[in-house]
Amino acid sequence: MPRATDSKVSSALREFADSTTTHGFPRAVGSASVVKKICWSVCFAASLAYFLYQANTLFNKYFAYPVATDVSVRFATIDFPAVTICNLNPIRLSKLKTVGGAFSSYIVSDTATAAPSTEGPRLKRQVQTDQGTVPEFDVDWEDPYQPQGDNGKKEYEKLRERRGTESFAGSSDSSSYYDYYGDSSDSGSYYSSQSIDYGDYHDEYELVQNFSSLILELNKTSRRTMGHQYKNLVLECAYNGRSCSSNDFKLRLDEKYGNCYTFNPDKASQRTVKDPGPAHGLQTTLYIEQDEYVPAVTPAAGVRVVIHQPGEWPFPTDEGFDVGPGYSTSVGLRVTTIQQLGGKYGECTDGRDRDNLYPSRYSTKTCWYTCLQRLLVEKCGCGSRFIPLPKNTTACPVPIKSCEATWTRVVRGGGICDCPPSCVDNTHSGTFGFAEWPADSYEDSLRQKLSKLKIGKEAAEKLMQGTLDQRRNLLKLSVYFEQLNLQTITESPAYGVENLLGDLGGQLGLWLGVSVMTVLEVVELIVDIIQILLGKARRTKKTDISGPK
Structure with a gap:
């Protein structure tokens, strides 16, 4: 005879099966026919299994935390960006001459006889001429024309002259090419007898790097003094129709370009734009002092301009654009604000928990260079001169140490430094315009x-002499917003809790006919069964205490 408790549980289950709103389950329990019971049971089990499969898919979708991207465009007052201006020439020639030492080889009057890079493991072939040691910058270009015989050699020399690549600067002997490389009639093809390492640094790149490394050996005060000064670089400045001065610029010492000057450098001096057009932006007249250029390392004349967010460290070596003298250059900006969710929805950061060697807000580049520097200190025992050095760290020697070069390539390959983007970032795109400046009538x-x-008096006299000096040394730069339409790209959760519950309810209703009320019925059944089992436990305990009667 079944126990009373078992009967009560069975009765509770039978009552639930008779009254529940779940489709199929009452018929599977209450049908008089065994065949019907089996059919309804199979159908109910299959529906329940498919619902569980769909529920697993929905939960996986929710915990993937997908995001939706919303793009909005609105007319608004826009924050003006920071504008960093650097002379392409890092050190004034007149100041460099007073230093001497290792810098002496870079002080030449002819760029064709540029000074070689410091002797090191990556130094390429060099040629001794009557004008000194000259690096050959044109030894790796491929030329399908191979000289054959005396006539072929003469034609080859003419070809080099037409291409503007003389065999050797300052050499009057046209046969010096064959003296160095060998006669093709004796040694066969030139390319079969030369070993060219295309993985080596280019000579010009290495020369500039080594020159910059030598400059970085000087203390910051000397570097600031030797660089181009604000009073000479920025002759005239206006923002939104009002004059600006050196107080509106902040000096930043760059590893390659020397003295750089940033307008609107941080949030404390943030300026806003209420009207579009050049008259309401930044307008500057710049004097680049070409006579002060170091010929060996500065092949182009002008300034380097970087447009970035206020408070963010500029990297003119990696980003920005050049502006040449003799032109009025206008840059019409448009801004896009990108807002990412971060956290479980993606990888972005506000930079608070990130290591940063730069005195600025977080950016992907500051994170990347900080990571590289930390790795160099760990692996090489020294740090790169082109990145702020941590305390009690020595700089790697000149030229670039092999360990430094190796790990720099490894880090650039990716996968080592974890540098997510900022959660809120402004990106600026621009339209460039150029006009010859000054006009004859001006x-x-x-x-x-x-x-x-x-x-300075000397500079004034040079600029007053004639149009040629003006166009060699002066340029006009205008940075402004061409329209005040602020485009915002915002991330939002694409699949939230309400979406999950809605989809689960839809699947339950489709396959099982279950609603919230059905869930409450199940809860009621569970409560009834628990009460029945607790009652049984209390009766058993009383029986054990009183003993058999």
């Missing part, structure tokens, strides 16, 4: 304006 007005500017 020359007299320009001379009058230059005579009133507080620049």
Whole structure:
């Protein structure tokens, strides 16, 4: 005879089966026919299994934390970006001459006889001429024309002259090419007898790197003094129609370009734009002092311009654009704000928990260079001169140490440094325009304006001499917003809790006919069974205490 407790549990289950709103289950329990019971039971089990499969898919989708991207465009007041200006020439030639030492080989009057890079493991072939040691910058270009015989050699020399690549600067002997490389008639093809390492650094790149490394051996005060000064670089400045001065710029010492000057450098001096157009942006007249250029390492004349967020460290070596003299260059900006969720929805950071060797807000580049520097200190025992050095760390020697070069390539390959983007970031895109400047009709007005500017007497005399010096040394730069349409790209959760519950309810209703009320019925059944089992446990305990009667 079954126990009373078992009967009560069975009764509770039978009552639930008779009254529940779940489709199929009552018929599987209450049908008089065994065949019907089996059919309804199979159908109910299959529906339940498919629902569980769909539920697993929905939960996986939810815990993947997908995001939706919303793009909005609105007319608004826009924050003006920071504008960093660097002269392409890092050190003034007149100051470099006073230093001497290792810098002496870079002080030459002819760029064709540029100084070689410091002797090191990556130094390429060099040629001794009557003008000194000259690096050959044109030894790796492929030329399908191979000289054959005396006539072929003469034609080859003419070809090099037409291409503007003389065999050797300053050498009057046209046979010096064959003296160095060998006669093709004796040694066969030139390419079969030469070993060219295309993985080596290019000569010009290595020369500039080594020159910059030598400069970085100087203390910061000397580097600032030797670089181009604000009073000479920025002759005239205006923002939103009002004059600006050196107080509106912040000096930043760059490892390659020397003295750089940032307008609107941080949030404390944040400026906003209420009207579009050049008149409401930044307008500058710049004097680049070409006579002060170091010929061996500065092949181009002009300034390097980087547009970035206020408070963010500029990297003119990696980003930005060049502006040449003799032109009025206008940069019409558009801004896009990107807001990412971060956390479980993606990899982004506000930078608070990130190591940063730069005195600025977090950016992907500051993180990457900080990571590289930490790795170099760990693996090589020294740090790169082109990245801020941690305390009690020595700089790697000149030229680039092999260990430093190796690990730099490894880090650039990716997968080592974890540097996610900022959660809130502004990106600026621009439209560039160029016009010859100054115009012929503006020359007299320009001379009058230059005579009133507080620049050096020697510089003023040079600029007053004629149009050629003006166009060699002066340029005009305008940075402004061409429209005040702020585009915002915002991330939002694409699949939230409400979406999950809605889809689960839809699947339950489709396959099982279950609703929230059905869930409450199941809860009620569970409560009834627990009460029955607790009652049984209490009766058993009383029986054990009183003993058999």
